[in-house]
Every structure is written in C-alpha cells, then in structure tokens.
Amino acid sequence: MIVAVDGPTASGKGTIARALAAHFGLPVLDTGLLYRAVGYQTQLDHGDPDDADDALAACDFPDSLLNDPALRYESTGSLASRVSIHPAVRAALFQRQVDFANQPGGAVLDGRDIGTVIAPHADAKLFVTATPEERARRRHAEMLGRGVEVTYDAVLADIHARDARDTGRTDAPLRRAADALLLDNTTLDRDAGIMAAIAFVEDKVGKRG
Numbered sequence: 001m002i003v004a005v006d007g008p009t010a011s012g013k014g015t016i017a018r019a020l021a022a023h024f025g026l027p028v029l030d031t032g033l034l035y036r037a038v039g040y041q042t043q044l045d046h047g048d049p050d051d052a053d054d055a056l057a058a059c060d061f062p063d064s065l066l067n068d069p070a071l072r073y074e075s076t077g078s079l080a081s082r083v084s085i086h087p088a089v090r091a092a093l094f095q096r097q098v099d100f101a102n103q104p105g106g107a108v109l110d111g112r113d114i115g116t117v118i119a120p121h122a123d124a125k126l127f128v129t130a131t132p133e134e135r136a137r138r139r140h141a142e143m144l145g146r147g148v149e150v151t152y153d154a155v156l157a158d159i160h161a162r163d164a165r166d167t168g169r170t171d172a173p174l175r176r177a178a179d180a181l182l183l184d185n186t187t188l189d190r191d192a193g194i195m196a197a198i199a200f201v202e203d204k205v206g207k208r209g
Contacts, residue, residue: 001105001123001124002107002108002109002121003026003106003107003109003123003124003126003201004109004115004118004119004122004126004177004180005017005020005108005109005114005125006110006111006112006113006114006127006174006176007110007112007126007127007128008159008174009135009159009162009163010130010135010136010138010139010159011129011135011185012128012138012185012193013110013128014110015193016128016193017030017109017110019194019198020197021108023198026105026108027108028107028108028109029097029100029109029110030111031097031109031110031111031112031114032080033066033071034066034096034097035080035083035093036077036079036080037061037066037068038055038059038061039079039080039082040061040065040068040070040071040079041059041061042054042057042079043079044058045057045058049079049083050082052086052087055082055083055089058083059089074143074158077162081165081166082165084112084166084169085165085169085171086171087170087171094118097111097114097118098118098119101114101118101122102119106123112166112172112174113174115127115180116172117172123204123205124201124204125177125179125180125181126180126181126183126200126201127176127182127183128183128185128193129182129184129186130184130185132156132159132160134186136156137152140152140155143155183197183200
C-alpha cells in the first residue's frame with residue numbers, strides 16, 4: 001500500500017505521515033528532507049541556492065547529511081524551498097523517491113508532489129493544509145519552544161514566501177491531486193487530524209479490497 005501525503009509547509013503533513021506509517025506498519029519518507037539536504041549542502045559549498053548549477057551540484061550530498069540536526073532549522077527550510085524550484089534538482093531526486101514508494105509492501109511519503117508526480121498511482125492520497133496564519137502560529141510556537149527568537153510576523157512572511165514558490169514553480173508545483181482527500185486541520189488538534197487521516201486511508205483501502 002502506498003500512501004501519499006502532500007501539503008504546504010507547517011501544515012502538519014509530516015506528523016500525519018509518521019502516524020500513518022506507524023499505524024499501518026509502513027516505512028516513511030519525508031521527501032522534504034532530501035531538498036533540505038540539497039539546500040544545506042549548497043550553503044556548505046558556499047553556493048547560491050537560487051543558482052541551478054550550484055543547487056544541482058549539491059544533490060551529490062553524503063547520506064550522512066540526512067541525520068544532521070541542522071536540516072530541521074527554519075533557515076534550512078527556506079533553502080530547501082529555493083533549491084526545489086530548479087527542474088534539474090527535482091529530476092536528480094526523483095528516482096530516489098520513486099524507488100522508496102515502490103518498494104515491496106509499500107510506503108508512506110510526505111512532500112509537495114507525491115500524489116501528482118512521485119506516486120500518482122498511490123492507493124490513498126491526502127492533501128493536508130491549514131490557513132497561513134494558523135500554520136505560522138504553530139511554527140512560531142514551535143520555534144520559541146526550541147529557543148529560537150523570531151517574531152510571528154517574520155514566520156508568517158516566510159510561510160507566504162514559501163507558498164508562493166511552491167505553488168508558482170513550473171516544474172511539479174504544489175497542488176492537490178484530483179483524487180486526494182482535502183484535510184484542513186486549521187481547527188483540528190494533532191490527534192483529531194491523525195484520526196481523520198487514518199479513517200480515510202482505511203476506508204480507501206477497504207473499498208479497493
């Protein structure tokens with residue numbers, strides 16, 4: 001069984017994807033982590049994430065980089081959004097994601113183009129979202145909890161900027177697949193969002209079976 005979980009930044013899709021993987025006993029891949037690694041490697045190489053050649057060169061990052069805590073930094077998330085607009089970068093990471101999705105037994109993948117590009121044949125697809133303001137509120141609280149001093153307005157501006165890049169790029173833009181469940185968790189807490197996602201996947205798999 002393949003489950004695709006897409007959505008904008010700070011929408012809760014990663015939490016839901018991990019919960020689905022645990023519930024159904026499937027491996028999970030946060031595809032955004034691959035782009036974070038490319039963005040961070042570009043920075044380590046003193047390259048420009050807005051330059052396609054610099055970003056492509058950074059795709060040859062060591063696997064050990066995926067375990068670097070720096071990939072979770074907010075600044076690295078912005079770098080990931082910037083390198084992901086380059087078609088050559090997306091092409092370089094495409095096969096790694098497809099292979100993960102198509103492994104025996106299936107998998108759960110979360111990202112921005114899983115249901116539309118990486119695994120359009122997924123058994124169940126979800127598009128997880130929330131209002132920009134709510135996503136900024138949650139991300140701001142999370143960052144303050146980690147001791148990162150940042151204003152809500154700065155986080156909201158970054159959310160808007162990332163949304164614009166993700167939905168506006170020509171290659172594999174962020175969009176909801178036609179057969180994906182729209183899960184708006186603006187007013188849902190963590191557990192309610194997870195329960196809704198599990199119920200949807202169980203219903204889809206049951207109908208297919």
